[in-house]
Amino acid sequence: xxxxxxxxxxxxxxxxxxxxxxxxxxxxxxxxxxxxxxxxxxxxxxxxxxxxxxxxxxxxxxxxxxxxxxxxxxxxxxxxxxxxxxxxxxxxxxxxxxxxxxxxxxxxxxxxxxxxxxxxxxxxxxxxxxxxxxxxxxxxxxxxxxxxxxxxxxx
Amino acid sequence: xxxxxxxxxxxxxxxxxxxxxxxxxxxxxxxxxxxxxxxxxxxxxxxxxxxxxxxxxxxxxxxxxxxxxxxxxxxxxxxxxxxxxxxxxxxxxxxxxxxxxxxxxxxxxxxxxxxxxxxxxxxxxxxxxxxxxxxxxxxxxxxxxxxxxxxxxxx
Numbered sequence: 001x002x003x004x005x006x007x008x009x010x011x012x013x014x015x016x017x018x019x020x021x022x023x024x025x026x027x028x029x030x031x032x033x034x035x036x037x038x039x040x041x042x043x044x045x046x047x048x049x050x051x052x053x054x055x056x057x058x059x060x061x062x063x064x065x066x067x068x069x070x071x072x073x074x075x076x077x078x079x080x081x082x083x084x085x086x087x088x089x090x091x092x093x094x095x096x097x098x099x100x101x102x103x104x105x106x107x108x109x110x111x112x113x114x115x116x117x118x119x120x121x122x123x124x125x126x127x128x129x130x131x132x133x134x135x136x137x138x139x140x141x142x143x144x145x146x147x148x149x150x151x152x153x154x155x
Numbered sequence: 156x157x158x159x160x161x162x163x164x165x166x167x168x169x170x171x172x173x174x175x176x177x178x179x180x181x182x183x184x185x186x187x188x189x190x191x192x193x194x195x196x197x198x199x200x201x202x203x204x205x206x207x208x209x210x211x212x213x214x215x216x217x218x219x220x221x222x223x224x225x226x227x228x229x230x231x232x233x234x235x236x237x238x239x240x241x242x243x244x245x246x247x248x249x250x251x252x253x254x255x256x257x258x259x260x261x262x263x264x265x266x267x268x269x270x271x272x273x274x275x276x277x278x279x280x281x282x283x284x285x286x287x288x289x290x291x292x293x294x295x296x297x298x299x300x301x302x303x304x305x306x307x308x309x310x
Contacts, residue, residue, distance in 0.1 A: 123301035146278035150303035151291040
């Protein structure tokens with residue numbers, strides 16, 4: 001079983017490198033490892049983000065952002081945005097992503113999260129299968145509802 | 156031109172009613188107007204959320220959540236999640252949603268936001284057309300990229 005642990009501010013260079021690799025692989029813009037290290041360190045320190053690291057190298061990470069108050073849920077609690085979930089290319093299809101996601105959801109529950117959301121690409125079939133098998137849906141209001149889309153823009 | 160203004164904590168009952176109407180119309184769970192009023196008042200006060208109100212009745216609202224540090228952008232700046240954008244049913248197709256969205260993006264720019272995202276339903280063609288005509292995309296990495304999906308689950 002893959003060991004998953006919470007990242008500390010000292011892990012910022014490792015997280016920055018993983019995030020940089022993620023951005024590069026998915027052809028997203030990236031501020032570069034150095035700028036990212038500073039931002040990651042500052043946001044880990046201020047608890048603006050929470051990062052979980054899987055394995056010793058490490059082999060993957062998840063990155064969470066929390067909202068203290070849920071407005072969407074009938075229950076009191078927090079909300080979480082799963083901004084990233086990444087496993088390094090040569091360690092995929094070995095259950096690391098699933099172990100990471102499960103521990104991430106467990107961590108969210110421990111922090112009082114009642115609702116979590118994320119955006120992913122239609123193309124990323126492995127990720128979609130993982131999310132769907134772990135209880136996520138992209139259907140609005142139930143199984144037969146319309147598909148929900150993720151939109152973004154720069155400002 | 157529709158007047159759009161920032162909501163103050165005193166507007167919580169109005170915002171809660173609009174949010175309740177939104178949830179009811181889209182068959183989402185809702186904590187009810189009373190519980191919602193408390194949460195809205197508290198989160199407006201703590202600046203955990205920002206709400207913009209359109210028109211005098213008011214006829215619509217947008218609800219934003221901010222992240223102080225962007226990890227995705229090469230530029231320093233904040234990120235914003237547009238959690239809701241709603242126009243009351245009998246005032247639709249009159250440009251209120253567009254005025255509200257434009258003022259919301261302007262407000263984001265004033266607050267240093269460099270990236271904004273949201274989730275919407277495939278079915279909501281009016282909303283999608285509005286977002287797309289105001290510069291949002293649901294394609295990853297450019298016009299010909301794969302569609303991005305919004306996933307969620309309760310915990």
